[in-house]
Amino acid sequence: MNGSIEVKNLSKTFKKGNVKAVRDVSFSVKEGEFFAFLGPNGAGKSTTVQILTTLINATGGEAAVAGHDVIREPEKVRRYIGVALQETGVDPDLTGRELIELQANIFGFSKDRAKERAVELLEIVQLTESAERRIGNYSGGMRRRLDLALTLVNEPKILFLDEPTTGLDPSNRMAIWKELQRLNEEKGTTIFLTTQYLEEADSLAHRISIINHGEIVATGTPKELKAQIGSDLVTLTFISDIDSGTAEDILKRQMGASEVIRQSEKLTVYVKDGAKQLLEIVRILDGEGIEIETVNLSSPTLDDIFLKITNDQEVETHGE
Amino acid sequence: MGNSIWKDTWLITARSIKTTLRNPFSFIPNLMISAFFLLVYEGGLSGISQLPTFEGANYLAFILPVSIVSAAIGGAGGAGQGIVKDIENGFFSRLLLTPASRLAIVLGPIIAGMLQLFIQTLLIIGIGYLLGLEVATGFGGILFVLMIAIGWGLAFAGYSAGVALRTKNAQAAQAGTFIFFPLIFLSTTFVPYELIDAQWLKIAATINPTTYIFESMRTVLIDGWIFWDLMQGVIAIVIACTITITFAALSAKKAVARG
Numbered sequence: 065m066n067g068s069i070e071v072k073n074l075s076k077t078f079k080k081g082n083v084k085a086v087r088d089v090s091f092s093v094k095e096g097e098f099f100a101f102l103g104p105n106g107a108g109k110s111t112t113v114q115i116l117t118t119l120i121n122a123t124g125g126e127a128a129v130a131g132h133d134v135i136r137e138p139e140k141v142r143r144y145i146g147v148a149l150q151e152t153g154v155d156p157d158l159t160g161r162e163l164i165e166l167q168a169n170i171f172g173f174s175k176d177r178a179k180e181r182a183v184e185l186l187e188i189v190q191l192t193e194s195a196e197r198r199i200g201n202y203s204g205g206m207r208r209r210l211d212l213a214l215t216l217v218n219e220p221k222i223l224f225l226d227e228p229t230t231g232l233d234p235s236n237r238m239a240i241w242k243e244l245q246r247l248n249e250e251k252g253t254t255i256f257l258t259t260q261y262l263e264e265a266d267s268l269a270h271r272i273s274i275i276n277h278g279e280i281v282a283t284g285t286p287k288e289l290k291a292q293i294g295s296d297l298v299t300l301t302f303i304s305d306i307d308s309g310t311a312e313d314i315l316k317r318q319m320g321a322s323e324v325i326r327q328s329e330k331l332t333v334y335v336k337d338g339a340k341q342l343l344e345i346v347r348i349l350d351g352e353g354i355e356i357e358t359v360n361l362s363s364p365t366l367d368d369i370f371l372k373i374t375n376d377q378e379v380e381t382h383g384e
Numbered sequence: 385m386g387n388s389i390w391k392d393t394w395l396i397t398a399r400s401i402k403t404t405l406r407n408p409f410s411f412i413p414n415l416m417i418s419a420f421f422l423l424v425y426e427g428g429l430s431g432i433s434q435l436p437t438f439e440g441a442n443y444l445a446f447i448l449p450v451s452i453v454s455a456a457i458g459g460a461g462g463a464g465q466g467i468v469k470d471i472e473n474g475f476f477s478r479l480l481l482t483p484a485s486r487l488a489i490v491l492g493p494i495i496a497g498m499l500q501l502f503i504q505t506l507l508i509i510g511i512g513y514l515l516g517l518e519v520a521t522g523f524g525g526i527l528f529v530l531m532i533a534i535g536w537g538l539a540f541a542g543y544s545a546g547v548a549l550r551t552k553n554a555q556a557a558q559a560g561t562f563i564f565f566p567l568i569f570l571s572t573t574f575v576p577y578e579l580i581d582a583q584w585l586k587i588a589a590t591i592n593p594t595t596y597i598f599e600s601m602r603t604v605l606i607d608g609w610i611f612w613d614l615m616q617g618v619i620a621i622v623i624a625c626t627i628t629i630t631f632a633a634l635s636a637k638k639a640v641a642r643g
């Protein structure tokens with residue numbers, strides 16, 4: 065047993081609707097690593113999590129979690145993992161304490177040990193005061209925190225968290241981030257986290273894979289992903305999106321399709337040498353008589369990388 | 385680390401029982417309906433037992449099986465409702481993610497439903513006694529009636545759990561319980577077979593397995609130990625249980641399988 069995840073050519077096609085949710089995905093996560101799966105709605109994040117946590121079978125490829133094949137040895141895998149699915153899984157008729165104790169008992173803890181574990185975990189997720197209340201009366205954030213506590217009951221070697229902070233307010237989100245970082249640093253827990261938030265992946269993960277339409281489109285450390293783009297960003301805004309459209313056409317003719325991305329009246333241009341090319345862009349547009357509202361030069365954030373990568377993909381698919 | 389299947393089953397069953405008790409409205413209406421059969425029909429229809437076809441039997445003993453079967457079916461339906469609730473609020477997946485025995489995960493709510501059925505049936509029999517019930521076969525007869533109630537409830541629990549696991553949807557599972565009405569009412573519910581006028585109802589009563597359940601219960605309550613009359617109920621249960629439990633097992637397999 066080890067705290068690693070090995071995934072080779074994993075695919076999942078849902079019979080219903082013939083949806084190819086995951087296509088030939090390969091990656092590996094080392095023991096103790098904090099790994100993020102970043103992607104938009106419908107990218108295949110949850111499907112991947114469900115395969116790796118033994119809930120559903122893949123239709124192709126293979127995966128080993130904690131050193132055990134997820135299809136051949138699901139019972140072994142389940143012992144070593146903790147899972148928080150996208151939807152919380154709690155029984156609203158039990159109290160927080162009862163549910164944690166039940167979970168501990170199911171994992172084979174003695175009665176006394178289960179009670180102790182509940183006390184510890186309620187403290188960690190700051191639910192001690194609500195421990196005796198029915199979960200049905202908990203707020204969304206409290207449920208999420210309880211769900212997280214449940215995933216920690218068996219002191220898992222590997223944690224799978226499917227969008228654990230979606231829908232949480234900033235303070236709840238911070239609390240969960242802190243706890244995940246603590247688990248990763250102090251206990252060496254391997255963490256596989258999915259998110260739609262780039263800042264989340266950026267500030268938590270050692271390594272990130274970006275998934276889109278069921279395929280991994282980029283993998284690297286946050287730094288590497290930023291370097292991959294290898295350039296600066298010029299962001300221009302215009303009075304109207306007619307102007308930005310015209311400007312897009314003009315700049316695209318000069319710089320190539322993948323370097324310019326338009327979002328209504330905003331244009332983002334990826335350039336090699338920011339200071340020099342900024343002037344050039346302004347000169348070109350000025351020459352065409354297009355009025356620029358604001359100009360901004362920056363180095364890329366993960367948001368920009370994500371935008372660029374998914375845009376590159378679309379350009380490719382449309383170009384086929 | 386890890387439990388025996390017995391421990392798992394016990395843990396999950398205990399939790400289902402707790403959940404049921406915390407939702408009294410999941411069983412009180414059914415209990416009221418069952419008590420209603422006894423109180424209202426005994427009060428309102430008992431006059432018809434003066435008819436010669438009843439051969440002097442008291443109507444209370446005649447209507448009691450209807451009340452018991454209604455309580456049993458309602459109690460057993462709790463199994464399916466429990467499962468659907470777990471699936472809908474994600475707790476079923478949470479259980480599947482633990483090393484708990486897959487069988488225990490499905491069996492827990494079913495056992496809890498059976499227990500609910502058992503207690504409801506006892507309560508109804510208790511009310512029967514308060515109303516002056518006399519049983520031809522005495523205590524042994526009551527045990528037989530209980531056994532039939534549990535058997536018939538098990539058949540229905542298999543059905544309701546099967547529907548729940550297959551549809552994973554509360555509305556569908558709820559709709560599935562409507563089979564309760566034809567099962568209870570298209571039968572020798574209020575009058576003996578010989579007194580049913582409408583030909584269609586006679587046919588329905590002949591097809592409806594509940595008729596044989598009523599008949600076998602009535603035999604021990606009113607007439608005594610008449611082997612073949614009792615056996616028809618037992619046979620109906622064996623056949624129904626075989627079908628519904630197979631259905632439940634196949635549905636369960638599909639629900640915990642990783643398709």
Ligand SMILES: Nc1ncnc2c1ncn2[C@@H]1O[C@H](COP(=O)(O)OP(=O)(O)OP(=O)(O)O)[C@@H](O)[C@H]1O
Pocket residue numbers: 078079080081083084085103104105106107108109110111112150260
């Ligand atoms: N059980 C299912 N049956 C059929 N199609 C499914 C099923 N589950 C998911 N899909 C489809 O597979 C694709 C990937 O879904 P998935 O839930 O993995 O995305 P996701 O990245 O988790 O998205 P989100 O951020 O919205 O949670 C989607 O097109 C979805 O409609």
Ligand SMILES: [Mg+2]
Pocket residue numbers: 109110111150226
């Ligand atoms: Mg998802």
